[in-house]
Amino acid sequence: MSVNAWELDPEFKYKVASTPGGENIMRCFQCSTCTASCPIADIDSNYNPRKTIRMTLLGMKNKVLSSDEIWMCAICQMCTERCPQDVRISDVMGAIRQVAEKEAEKGNIDIKSVRPTFEKAFMHQIEKYGRSYEIGLTMEYYQKVHKGFVSAMMAMQKDYTKLGMRLFKKGKMPVTSVLPEKIKRTDEVKKIFKSIGD
Amino acid sequence: MSTSVTKLAYYPGCAGATHAVDQEMSTKAVFEQLGIELIEMEDWNCCGAAEAEDPNMVYALNARNLVIAEKEGLNVATPCSICFYNLARTDKALKEDENLRKKMRDMDPSLDYKGTINAKHTLDILVNDVGLDEIGKKIKKKVAVKVAPYYGCYLERPSEIGFDNPERPELMDKIVELAGGTPIPFRQMRIRCCGGPLMMTRGDLAFEMSKRVLEAAKKEGADCIITACPLCHMMLDAKQPDIEEFFNITIGMPVLYFSQLLGLALGVEPKKLALNKNIVSTKEIEEKVI
Numbered sequence A: 001m002s003v004n005a006w007e008l009d010p011e012f013k014y015k016v017a018s019t020p021g022g023e024n025i026m027r028c029f030q031c032s033t034c035t036a037s038c039p040i041a042d043i044d045s046n047y048n049p050r051k052t053i054r055m056t057l058l059g060m061k062n063k064v065l066s067s068d069e070i071w072m073c074a075i076c077q078m079c080t081e082r083c084p085q086d087v088r089i090s091d092v093m094g095a096i097r098q099v100a101e102k103e104a105e106k107g108n109i110d111i112k113s114v115r116p117t118f119e120k121a122f123m124h125q126i127e128k129y130g131r132s133y134e135i136g137l138t139m140e141y142y143q144k145v146h147k148g149f150v151s152a153m154m155a156m157q158k159d160y161t162k163l164g165m166r167l168f169k170k171g172k173m174p175v176t177s178v179l180p181e182k183i184k185r186t187d188e189v190k191k192i193f194k195s196i197g198d
Numbered sequence B: 001m002s003t004s005v006t007k008l009a010y011y012p013g014c015a016g017a018t019h020a021v022d023q024e025m026s027t028k029a030v031f032e033q034l035g036i037e038l039i040e041m042e043d044w045n046c047c048g049a050a051e052a053e054d055p056n057m058v059y060a061l062n063a064r065n066l067v068i069a070e071k072e073g074l075n076v077a078t079p080c081s082i083c084f085y086n087l088a089r090t091d092k093a094l095k096e097d098e099n100l101r102k103k104m105r106d107m108d109p110s111l112d113y114k115g116t117i118n119a120k121h122t123l124d125i126l127v128n129d130v131g132l133d134e135i136g137k138k139i140k141k142k143v144a145v146k147v148a149p150y151y152g153c154y155l156e157r158p159s160e161i162g163f164d165n166p167e168r169p170e171l172m173d174k175i176v177e178l179a180g181g182t183p184i185p186f187r188q189m190r191i192r193c194c195g196g197p198l199m200m201t202r203g204d205l206a207f208e209m210s211k212r213v214l215e216a217a218k219k220e221g222a223d224c225i226i227t228a229c230p231l232c233h234m235m236l237d238a239k240q241p242d243i244e245e246f247f248n249i250t251i252g253m254p255v256l257y258f259s260q261l262l263g264l265a266l267g268v269e270p271k272k273l274a275l276n277k278n279i280v281s282t283k284e285i286e287e288k289v290i
Helices: A012-017 A033-037 A039-043 A049-058 A061-065 A078-082 A089-105 A115-129 A134-145 A149-169 A186-196 B021-033 B055-072 B081-096 B098-107 B122-136 B171-178 B203-219 B230-238 B240-247 B258-265 B283-287
Strands: B007-010 B037-040 B076-078 B119-121 B146-149 B224-227 B255-257
Touching (some): A049 A061, A049 A089, A078 A089, A089 A115, A115 A186, A134 A149, A149 B230, A186 B055, A186 B098, B021 B037, B021 B122, B021 B255, B021 B258, B055 B076, B076 B081, B081 B098, B081 B230, B122 B171, B146 B171, B171 B224, B171 B258, B203 B224, B203 B230, B203 B240, B224 B258, B230 B240, B230 B255, B255 B258, B258 B283
Parallel strands (some): B007 B037, B007 B076, B076 B119, B224 B255
């Protein structure tokens, strides 16, 4: 990959380092223990956390932020555990994802992955009910991804009919799970979201 | 230390409160057998799971949970690996960082955590606090099966939060031995991620990761896998038929919660451990209880 010096943003690494979770990124000395330990890299050789960190340190802002790789991390912490420099790669990846979401909101980059949509839908359930609500989450996520109610319902039917029936038959989806479990003091949780933002 | 654990603040987590009813029932049954009271925390909220990207969001959500338990003067027990990770890292961060505590306090009084309790996974509590000797006195049956102990993530890493050996965790192996079973080596697979957090957004990767765990267990001759996390269980058990269909393979590997296995050894009725709710039949395991 060729790197064009005039396209680099020297501020990018500081942006990541000042985002919660990204503090230790500059400790990386590129040993690649993270990539060697990574179960995703083991499946897809295009996935390379060592390279993502190097690109971030070089300032390849747009390439990193619009890459699919940052959304492929399973947050399993294997890299974090084995890193000899305590870079805390799982957390660094999270910080890069937070920066990407903010840049996408500003319209500066495009995110192809559906993961931020899923994460937002998940957090919305907590904000509303204080707990995760799987049906609400799935409905919101599918409607966003499949752009509309009808196509969302069709996609959900395709993806969930078998699993749903399986769980229902075994009594793992009681009738009560159709409704959200709402906590009493949702105002306290809403206040957290208001202070921190989602 | 065994005599000191008599009452705990129980944090079921969102899975425990819904589809992970098998984990919920077996956890409660095991603690009941051991004479330890689990008191469900009043008005607990979601820990943020793997979806809250901002650590401050995780700290705030779990400060509220910790405060609820702290008011009762009880330590927190959770059977979910992800809930454990979020509760324990919040507990650690707030105990170490006065500025963070102030930040939480200023956000809302309900987040004013003093740091007088701790938060642990039920596996840690059973092996390290209650103790194997104490549990051993109450073992009534022998579960003579070969078991693949699957630890996944968070129980053992990152190691400043985890409570087991990060490269070769062993607490579930000890439970298997106590129950009269044989743990298989299961080498690197015991600490490999199941892919659960990617299920909704990169299902192809998640399926491949779970398939590898299931196939390794089968290849090493395990009669069943045990796990301590509802997301691992969802991937390996509830989605096992989907994985078989996706790759056009046959696996047929029963996946139990470690609490279900331990419950059998403690002489609890299989139905009370919700073994009839597991997706892959556990009948052959139940038949080997002697």
